[in-house]
Amino acid sequence: MAEITLRQLRYFGTLARVLQYRRAAQQLGISQPSLSLQIASLEEAVGAQLLERKRSGLILTPAGRDVAERAFHILAEVDGLMHRPVSAQSGLSGTLRLGSSPTIAPYLMPRVLKRLHETYPEFRLIIRDGPSKGLIEELLAGKHDLILTQTPVSSDDVRFYPLFREPLLLAVEHGNPLAGQKSATLQDLSPLTFITLEPAYTLHRQIKDLSELSGAKLREDFEGTSLDALRQMVSLGMGVTLVPALYSKSEVERADSDVCTIPLSPPRMRQIGLAWRKSSGEPPAFIEMATQIRDVARAEFADCLKF
DSSP states (O other), X not given: OOOOOHHHHHHHHHHHHHOOHHHHHHHHTSOHHHHHXXXXXXXXXXXXXXXXXXXXXXXXXXXXXXHHHHHHHHHHHHHHHHHGGGOOTTOOOSEEEEEEOTTTGGGTHHHHHHHHHHHOTTOEEEEEEOOHHHHHHHHHTTSOSEEEEESOOOOTTEEEEEEEEEEEEEEEETTSXXXXXSOEEHHHHTTOEEEEEOTTSHHHHHHHHHXXXXXXXXXEEEEESSHHHHHHHXXXXXXXXXXXXXXXXXIISSTTOSEEEEOEXXXXXXXXXXXXXXXXXXXXXXXXXXXXXXXXXHHHHTXXXXX
């Protein structure tokens, strides 16, 4: 009789969530044929068809729903065992995998890593960047233990732990009439054209919402893949955009900066926090990680963040 492996259950659990072989294979970092082979082996082991192919994608069979529910439970238990070494009351040890948005981590986590190395020299933190939408999917698929992201978090299976609020600032070229103002109102924004990140980033929605609220235009012929790309477009006079305060402090508030940033009135904020699967419970290691990040942010960036 064929044996069931944890790899098969993890692969099937991911496929059961997204119901697309291509997306599941991408999240798992494997080829579609390899995924199909593992699913076929699992179906052979349980003696039942787990999925049906439809024009709209895949659907779970009754047996598939039952196996998926059991697989999620088993994988949650395994995750609990994996987290046990880093969940001691004494602090952080072992290894944690952190996913993070590239609009947050590069401007905060280097200082956090320095603090962690000094406080917990045996602890290892593996950081992987990705768009907000993909981070949630990868978290649920088990690729990350926790993620550093912003609200909203679009899954009932995820626990969000708030850390701080970060202002969003208007970025304009130096020749823009608003460049000399202390703040920019909604009325100031109405004649402007905004450029934004691609929709996979939560910041895309915030920029789009502000452009609609103020009556400004939104460029549809360009969507950036990074904050640096947006800044370069702004410097060339292609439009204006919103950038987070930590990015502004790191990359804009310099003597040689090619753009300038202006506070908005009323302010626009984004809520930053750590998120993890609810099935993980509340490991002390996760709470300690949140404490370390908040402490560093308060010590280093109290002038531009809200707590």
